Amino acid sequence: MKTLTELRSLYSQPLLELVAQASDVHRQNRGYGDIQKCALLSIKTGGCPEDCAYCPQSAHYDTPVSRQPLLTVEEVRQAAEQAKAAGATRFCMGAAWRSPPKEGPEFERVLEMIRTVRSLGLEACVTLGMLTPDQARRLKEAGLTAYNHNLDTSRQFYSNIVTTRTYDDRLATLRAVSQAGISVCCGGIIGMGESIDDRLMMLVELSQLQPPPESIPINCLIPIPGTPLEKAPPVSVTELVRLIAVARITFPKSRIRLSAGRDRLSQEAQILCFLAGADSIFYGEKLLTASNPDIQEDEHLLTAIGPIAEKQKNHCGNIA
Template identity: 55%
Template sequence: MFDLNNSSVAETADQAEALLKAPLLDLLHQSADVHRAHHDVTDIQKASLLSVKTGGCPEDCAYCPQSAHHKEVGLQKEHFMNPDAVIQMAQRAKSAGAERFCMGAAWRKVRDGAEFDAVLEMVRGVRGLDMEACVTLGMLQRHQAEALAEAGLTAYNHNLDTGPEFYGEIIGTRTYRDRLETLEHVRVAGMSICCGGIIGMGESLRDRADMLAVLANFTPPPESVPINALIPVKGTPLGHLPRVRAPEIIRMVATARILMPKARVRLSAGRDGFSISDQILCFMAGANSIFYGDELLTAPNSSLSLDKELFETLAAIE
């Protein structure tokens, strides 16, 4: 089990905090050098995300409109999707340019039975399309992680959300240790880990540094690190908070890139609030993946037409 009290975590948190506070142009220069040393900067992966079971989640995550605790949100609860329909949507996503297909279910934890069997069928179907497959289903037991790996799952997403000290301000229905245990099951089963967090929830700069330090001290670090900006949703406890400013997300991306040089750093939720120029700065800082499509589970995302313009701007001029 990962040791949160390991002295190297505190040392890395100090490093991360110093980076997050550094002059922005110096930070960008450093992270861009690290990025180019480990990646082809033109390789920006497009991942599509689908909610296969929406709403009614028993967790109380303060940011999430899918929580059953936040009744004022008024989210329409949707039943578990048919695997054939999900695979068809994956095919459409691939045709639109997506290389990775991610599926999320609003569950506290995975339960054995027909719905988990259907998830395994979805994974096999997506892999059969020659796409990467990722799921986020809540907490896992060891045998369930092994079943997902056997089905061909590329990666399991299970975000830490924030640093361990601030975590209790955001979630009360599961612990930080619960999250780490699920990630351990994923790693032992041989799958890639997709794990990041959210900024803009009222946390301090040190909380952001602490989260990145925990991730960087995994052995090995996550292959995929989503950096999300809070999308405040009316009816959730965090619905009153302001949107994250672009320099904050750029600093997080750059620091994540320096601390985890080999990871895919994913510019994730909240991207619809950033201009094309803001996003290009994130790519310069080290982001090399985006979620692609008009919706992220239940939240808006940058439209396909705007993303077409984004990638045309990035391309060489003929």
Template identity: 70%
Template sequence: MKTLDDFRAVYRLPLAELILKAAAAHQQFRDYRDIQRCELLSIKTGGCPEDCKYCSQSAHYDTPVDRQPLLTVEEVRERATEARDRGATRFCMGAAWRQPKDGPEFDRVLDMVRTVRGLGMEACVTLGMLTDSQAGRLKDAGLTAYNHNLDTSRRHYPEVISTRTYDDRLDTLRAVSRAGISVCSGGILGMGETEDDRLMMLCELAQLDPPPESVPINCLMPQGGTPLAMAPKVDSLEIVRLVATARVAFPTARVRLSAGRDRMSRELQVLCFLAGADSVFFGDKLLTAPNPHESADEALFRAIGVNPPRCEPATAP
């Protein structure tokens, strides 16, 4: 699947046929019983110079989010250890930067990566745009994956962000790939885009060589004070269709059911798992947005008969 027509043909299949097609790909290329638990921590919050219309951390908008400096390595160690003990096998760290600057703070992030890897977990960071040199240093520290979402289609992108270009985002993904780090990149549904915009975003990801190791599917979490604060919810079956289409297009990738789960019923989440989603973020907060309580997720996993594996400490690379 490379062209918009390819993606449309799959996305527009009768829903039962689409889910069966996605489930077949899931069963062939992955263990459909393996739903990875990840935890996402904001390691530097607020004050971002970007003007992403969905983001409560943007300095352009008056939101309830307070600025917080970069956490210490010991604070991250404590949070990552707690996440591992709750069953997370991947620990993700996000910093509200346009692009990290070389120096003590970037060095501290490298130490955070080494710390998480030393706990036996996969480590993922999202820090904004990267240079080749920075990507190489993250690789040397043992980084598993770098998250940098395309968010939406190239066509719709200027309606959402003006402080960087679509090609800026793609350049960062290519720098990550050149460094040998896995790419985690997906989109956000519910920002006024069309279904074709969502499929064009997947088309862009399909052009990457190699393709993304994981594709997060986020639903907008409207944040007070942002331009998209009053955006309506995404239709549930449109979410299921996009998850299934992503599974067919990226059969070996993790398709991550990411932001927005606290607004989804259990039944919708189960449909997404049947359609090929095989990862969730857990914990009460995703950066600054709410997330389902851990007990709700435990009950959900018990109900569907999934017992995600746990990590053991390992030696950092």
């Protein structure tokens, strides 16, 4: 477990020294040739009863996102096949629920989606909201690789962003997932008006999880019209790089996922994020509802990184 004082000390180093330290940790534990490409698909869009201030899928706000019912298993199969053909090794599925139905055809359909994705040789990750231990067990039995459930920010700042659930609700789901034997994917969003300490306290919370998260997404807020955060200013690249570097040093064996907001970063900024320890991207023109760099742009990015990354493009990661 890390303390806020320890992470402040890391974060406040001169930037180049911090990145150099993170780079050393990254080389010793993971290596720059292993950049995982993940695909993300919204399998049920909009109409969520939660009031997350950043989310265009919340039913509380009037946003450009329209409601779409749960996809069919065949639609998911086709999307997963396309993602695999493009080089993705993990296929992630998100549904705009507070929590999935405990029983019935929709939850059974999600289980079949997981089995279908796994049958294609891909890792399967879902984010469905809050889970009961029994739901987590059934997801594990279906072959689920990882469950994404972000803390978003610090405990202290959380109520400024979400009021329809508590921080402890989030942690209870993470415990259920971990106890079921599913890898935890858990990170947060920066640029919501939080302080540097809020970002670091989120990492402190993650360091208390046992085992540590298998992967940690670092998202930059994408301001969406109609949400309370639609006018939030962007986060500087150096703040993003510092947080990634501290996350890499704190979690030497976890994947640090450079996630939402990447389409607003230059190629050079993304390369600096990789140097600081990021080793995963979402691959494809769309995240759940937001834009993402297109595949051709990412091919250029991976080519620019060099021969090791080129090798990784053609032989992507291990399937756990």
